[in-house]
Amino acid sequence: MNLGPFNSPIAVWLSLPQPLMLALLAIGGIAIGAAANHVITTWCWYPRPISPWVRLSEWKWDDEHRAIAEGLPPRSFWDRMPLIGWLRLRRETSLHGTGFWVRPLLIELGLAITIPVMHHCWIEGQLLPQSMPAPVIATFAPWMTLLFFVHAILLAMMVAATFIDFDERTIPDAITIPGTILGLVLASITPYVFPPGQMAAGISPVTLQHPLGLNSSWMTAGGLLTCLAIWTTWCFALADRRVIMRRGLSKAVEYFFARLTRHSSWKILAGIWIVGMIAISVVYKIGGFAWLGLASSLLGLAVGGGIVWSIRLVGSWAMQMEAMGFGDVTLMAMIGSFIGWQASIAAFFLAPLAAILIVIVQFATTRDRATPFGPYLCAGTVLTLIFWDEVYNDRLRMTVALMGDILPWLGITLLGLLGGMLLLSRWIKQRIYA
Template identity: 40%
Template sequence: MQALLALPLPLRLALVFVVAAVLASLANAAIYHFAWRRRLRSPWQPVPEGVASRTWFDCLPIVGWWQLRRESTIHGPGHWVRPMLIELLFPLGIAWLYWWETEAFGLLAEQVPGQFGKLDSTPLVGIVHIEFFAHAMLAWFMLIATFIDADDRIIPDTVTVPGTLLGLVLATLAPMALLPQITNTPVAPIVGVPLTTRGGAPVDLYLEPVHLAAASPWPAELLAPAPNVYSLLIALGCYWLWCFAFVRRRWLARRGFGRAVQYFFVRIVRDWWTVPLREVTAIGTVLVTLVWWWGGGAWVGLLSSLVGLVGAGGVVWLIRIFAGAALRREAMGFGDVLLMMMIGTLIGWQAGVIVFFAAPFAALVYGLVQLIARRDNELPYGPFLCAATVLVIVRWGAIWLWIQTAFMVPWLVPAVLVVCLVLCGAILSVYQAAKDRLLGPQQAR
């Protein structure tokens, strides 16, 4: 870290750009690997028949796609434009994010308007770099998920599962990788950092992660580590729910309720006992228990991350249920739920709720425009979740300053969620009616 900080800012930005460009190139390879009809476009894939062999120069980020224009006769004109833009715009965005988070302290300064310039930022440098690393990693996984979903209406588990596990590990090893909050009192003193002025004078401000109880104090009497078994049960319940999301849950009622219940649970047990879900469940259970026994900041980070996983993914799961009822068919794939669970490990359930408010309405507006302009009734939801997440992360300082008091009222968030779910169902019903009118009842489904 010290070697990196010793470099001039322009050189650091250039280094971030180069690393992000390489990652964007690997993201393109993953995107085209899952896009079966277009998989041979990537220079990391086998060479298509009828074209010249690819060289190492073709694998270079950005410029390699300019070279691959020669394959337009195979893939079609302009096939190189989108992947080249991905490898150009993603590193530009990550380099800007690095400046915003580590130089401008964008996630922190807006939480104490007019006061941050007086604070000593030296102890914060390492923390904001950890936050940047977490958000850049999350952005990379979301980049892959966005374009696979846009191309093929699917979000593979091979994207969301590694992203989720890495998010949990990062939150455990570095709890400050979670979104930050500046408070007047230490609400999670185990991982909090007291702030001082540039002259070294203490101030009544503390930098802490947005833990599972934020913006209220950490409920130590309920969620303390070992030997308090209640906190372990909460953590394991969250982790097992994530594992449960991968089993097949079919309800066959045609043979009666008793048979339906029997078949339902037999299928769940059978799927849960298959490789690798069995191993992921067992190993994860042991590791969660060990962190619980260890306690400290690692437990604060892991428990907050697990609750964020369930809280953020749960609201999308509810949208899926309500949307399915409103549209009278499956409204979105379960990959969207798993995607939001991955996102929730690093942004927490509070930010996940905010993403929940932003993404569905943007998707509906886009869907109506697409329906009217192109008569296309298929809408990938993953890109809107990712776009809303990026917006929430970048504007987190201002968003949290404005909305944190709402999370201090125990009944307010659930009440708003219920109202929004009802509104979501009503809006989707109107959307379905518009589809029936424009496309006809059969084509609209």
């Protein structure tokens, strides 16, 4: 199996003794957990100096907490060691609160277990049709290894986004924007493993593979324009683009552009857009599987982010309140750039199933009934990856094949029905509680 530039690294990895491989994976899981813990406490809207990599002496404390911090011993090398460090940092309970160290410890320990188990499942062909003979599945070990490392990156970003969303009901752009760009890059350089003949024989594409449905029209100028439009829409959606119509159209346009350029970050966003437009055009000129991979990733971005954005717009209009945070839109766009449009659809519809367990656990631990949607999307994505064969090959593939061009119209119809139901619900509540 030809994996292009990944051939040698993957071959070296698969040649390692299994005990050494598992040890490296466990250490890698701990390192991912440590990085996620640092991001969770420092990249959020209201950072907290819980991370052992933050110096307490440099933090801006009020008088009461400054006195507590000055009375604590300085953080040492051993405090920064994963797992062990959190046990040592229990001495800072008076500063951060009781049990602050438990969740970070469990995140690192959980990933130390999850990453090796995930690697084993991927190597054993978890994402491949289980009807395939074992010797055939074994031939895909190099590809599944590459797929594992890519999904491990996605998992790390989803872990950080999940717990920040739990804490603050927000998802930082610092995670989702670079994550989306990384997903597009990986899709461009990932080799095409399943030729059309193999797909016709029943081997459907796994996630991070070029999905079915990208016909020859995507190799034309029309396909390029579509991808450029998706990229432009994504960049524009990240801008501060609020429209205020209270003082007429001319003032609305004036305020719109004033808000758009109010913060200097618009220059960075404009630079990302320009570089992206050039990069997409270059990959189109290269053509071949690189272009199909990028186009597939952009389509996943559009479908993943578009589903959540559409529901956000319809729900907010019907209920006259924010139905879903925009961080959920950027999160699902990032996920879509990694797993493609079919898996994005599956992940979105599996999210409510995962929500049941998450809501129960969160209410049991915090008594908080209000839960963010981002963790559900991440959990739905994990379920999609683990049960990809059952989700896609056994169910979604046939549905997509039968509906074809009707699928977008069905989505629009369902959005209309959702808006109508929410509008009716708001009307009934107004009449009852008026």
